[in-house]
Amino acid sequence: MTGEPPKPSRRERLRAQTLQEIEDNSFAIIDADGVHALSIAALARSMAMSAPAVYRYFPSRDALVIHLITLSYRQLTDAMAQALQGSRRAPRARIGLLVTAYRDWALRHRRRYGMLFGERGGDLPADGGGPTPLDQAMALLIDLLTAVGDGSPADGTTGDRVLDGQLGKWARSQERPDTSARAARVALMVWTRVHGIVGLELTGMFDDRGIDAQRLIDLEIDDAVRALSAPA
Amino acid sequence: MPEQQLTRRDRYRRRTVAEIKEAAMAQVRSGGPEALSLAAVARTMAMSAPALYRYFAGRDELLAELAVDAHLALARTLEAAAAGATTPAARLRAVAVAYREWALAQPHAYRLACESPHGCVASAAQRSMNVLLDIVAEAGAPPDAVIPAPLRAQLHRWNDGAGRRGHPAGVRHFGLVWWSRLHGLISLELAQHTVGIGIDPGLLYRSEVETMVDSLRHGVTAGSSR
Numbered sequence: 001m002t003g004e005p006p007k008p009s010r011r012e013r014l015r016a017q018t019l020q021e022i023e024d025n026s027f028a029i030i031d032a033d034g035v036h037a038l039s040i041a042a043l044a045r046s047m048a049m050s051a052p053a054v055y056r057y058f059p060s061r062d063a064l065v066i067h068l069i070t071l072s073y074r075q076l077t078d079a080m081a082q083a084l085q086g087s088r089r090a091p092r093a094r095i096g097l098l099v100t101a102y103r104d105w106a107l108r109h110r111r112r113y114g115m116l117f118g119e120r121g122g123d124l125p126a127d128g129g130g131p132t133p134l135d136q137a138m139a140l141l142i143d144l145l146t147a148v149g150d151g152s153p154a155d156g157t158t159g160d161r162v163l164d165g166q167l168g169k170w171a172r173s174q175e176r177p178d179t180s181a182r183a184a185r186v187a188l189m190v191w192t193r194v195h196g197i198v199g200l201e202l203t204g205m206f207d208d209r210g211i212d213a214q215r216l217i218d219l220e221i222d223d224a225v226r227a228l229s230a231p232a
Numbered sequence: 233m234p235e236q237q238l239t240r241r242d243r244y245r246r247r248t249v250a251e252i253k254e255a256a257m258a259q260v261r262s263g264g265p266e267a268l269s270l271a272a273v274a275r276t277m278a279m280s281a282p283a284l285y286r287y288f289a290g291r292d293e294l295l296a297e298l299a300v301d302a303h304l305a306l307a308r309t310l311e312a313a314a315a316g317a318t319t320p321a322a323r324l325r326a327v328a329v330a331y332r333e334w335a336l337a338q339p340h341a342y343r344l345a346c347e348s349p350h351g352c353v354a355s356a357a358q359r360s361m362n363v364l365l366d367i368v369a370e371a372g373a374p375p376d377a378v379i380p381a382p383l384r385a386q387l388h389r390w391n392d393g394a395g396r397r398g399h400p401a402g403v404r405h406f407g408l409v410w411w412s413r414l415h416g417l418i419s420l421e422l423a424q425h426t427v428g429i430g431i432d433p434g435l436l437y438r439s440e441v442e443t444m445v446d447s448l449r450h451g452v453t454a455g456s457s458r
Contacts, residue, residue, distance in 0.1 A: 036266035117423055118347050163435040170429050188436065189443075196416020199347060208354040209390045211408065215383040220409065227443065 015057075021047060022057055026068055027112070035065060035115040065115075072112045073133040079105045080137045091147040095221055098141060099194050103217065106198045113202065117195060139174045142187045146176075149183055149228035156180025186224050193220045249287055251277060257298055257341070264340045265295055265348050295350040302338075302345035303356035309334045310363040320371035321445050327363060328414060328441045335418045342422070346415055364407040365399050371448045374402040406448070413440055 008016065025046045029038045040061050044051040058064040083101035087094055106113040116134075157164050157180075164181035167188075171179035194217055200206060201213040238246065255273045270291055274284045288294040313330035317323040335342040345351040368374075376384055379401055387401035387408075399407075417440060420426050421433035 034266065036264075114347075117425065118343065118419065158439060160435060160439060162432070163439060166431045166435070170431060173430070185439065188431065189440065192416040192420055192436070192440070193413050194416070195420060196412035196414070199419050200412055200415060203347060203349055204352040205354075205357065208352070209386075211386050211390065212383065215380060215386075216405075216408065216412070219379070219383070219405075220412075223447075 019057055022054065022064075023068070023071065026064065030068070030115060031109065031111050034111050035068075038065065038068075040064070069116060070133065072109070072116055075109075075112075076102065076105050076116070077133045077137045081140065084140065091144045092221075092225060095141065095144045095148070095190070095225070096218065098137070098144070099190065099217060099221060100214070102137075102194060103198050103201075103214070106202065110202050113198075118199070135174055138187060138191070139176060141190060142171065142174060142176050142179050142183060145183045145186050145190075145225070145228065146179060148225055149180075149186075156182045158182055158185045182228060186228050189224045189227065190221060193217075193224065245287070252284065252287055252294070253298060253301065256294055257301070260295075260298060260340050260344055261338060262340070265344045265350065268295060270294070292350065295344065295348070296353065298341075299344050299348070299351040300353050300356040302341045303351065303353065303360065305341075306331070306334055306345060307356075307359035307363065310360050314363050314367060320367050320448060323367045323370075324410075324445055324448060325441060327367065328437075328444075331414055332418055332437055335422065339422045342418070347419060361407055361411060364410050365403055368403045368406045368410075368448065369399055373400045374406055374447075376401045378402075379405055410444060413444065 022043065026038055026043055029042060029046065038061070040051050040054050040058075043064075044054045047054075058067065080098050080101045083097045084094055087097060089097070158167065163185070167181040167184040168179075171177065171181075171184045176184075197213050197216050197220065206213055252273060255276050256268055259268050259272065268291060270284055270288070271281050273294075274281045277284070288297075309330050310327050313326040314323045317326040335346075345357075351357070379387070383405070384401045387404045390404055414437075417426075417433065417437050421437070426433035426436060
């Protein structure tokens with residue numbers, strides 16, 4: 001932020017307060033039943049407000065949901081960044097901290113996690129392909145993987161030139177233009193693998209089998225990190 | 233039991249249950265598990281809602297049954313794909329391709345089976361898992377020794393289902409990892425995340441499948457990066 005913001009008027013303060021209440025009540029509905037249960041009418045009821053009054057803050061349910069998705073991404077990304085703060089451990093260990101923070105957030109906010117990464121097939125608006133706050137977390141992951149892979153004799157390609165091109169473009173959009181396609185591929189690999197395990201864990205699929213998801217994740221990260229230096 | 237040995241009443245009941253499930257699945261296919269409403273199912277069947285409740289105690293029970301059906305349909309698809317290929321590597325690829333095609337063709341059924349708590353029916357999911365486990369076992373089990381002891385013990389305790397031989401921990405680990413990797417990619421593809429960042433999900437999927445074909449040869453947990 002730049003400079004001292006001007007003192008908000010009473011009207012602005014009230015508006016900010018109501019906005020905060022809308023966010024809190026929306027998250028309460030989502031956390032209890034999932035985002036599909038969130039409607040402007042249900043929200044208004046839970047706040048003892050009229051629906052038209054809510055519409056003065058958000059022109060549509062989609063606009064509200066997009067706002068909540070952005071907030072949730074930010075909460076997730078903040079949790080991940082915080083896990084790394086002040087850590088002087090080796091890059092591989094810091095990848096572990098980052099991923100553990102991701103999983104912990106997902107387990108604590110399972111419905112919000114579902115809103116971000118599942119439930120998209122139904123009535124949810126798409127992100128629109130624009131940058132999300134999650135990109136900041138991916139950039140952290142890319143930096144750590146680049147540090148792990150430093151000095152590796154392997155060339156930086158994945159063996160698939162079309163995919164290399166797309167990965168290069170993605171890395172540039174993360175403001176990491178010097179990232180090899182290989183490192184970008186491994187960053188995505190870590191994400192898709194961790195998401196797969198956490199997703200199955202959230203359904204309860206590991207409970208019956210008595211499998212500790214964190215241990216599966218550790219081995220998966222080790223395996224992905226090895227792919228940094230494996231021959232293409 | 234074959235139809236003709238059932239009483240008239242049981243036959244009627246069986247047909248009604250099938251019809252309810254069909255109508256409910258049509259709703260899930262078009263709007264996802266969240267869209268299922270028992271009242272709407274009753275309406276399409278020209279039935280009263282209370283009458284419908286004589287067949288299913290509630291929405292959750294109906295969704296759980298639909299999830300089992302979806303798991304079994306997926307398992308049959310994977311079994312056919314595995315049977316159509318001759319080497320473990322070719323089977324691995326064929327099953328992976330069939331898994332993705334099935335999910336993309338009916339994304340909501342996939343979500344019900346693999347992304348909702350309703351789909352968490354161990355015995356139903358196990359049948360697909362057994363397709364994977366058999367391929368891994370045929371390829372030659374990756375060594376157990378490289379899996380950390382606590383996880384190895386958990387994998388040992390895992391039940392493969394009635395009448396199945398117990399697979400070694402290395403095979404089960406590979407099977408689980410295989411499933412979670414494919415699931416992670418498909419789940420993010422269905423939610424438009426992969427396309428959203430400008431990556432062709434098909435290429436990413438193929439690249440992960442080839443990684444798995446390689447580790448099937450070398451053992452997925454072989455070596456250590458630490």
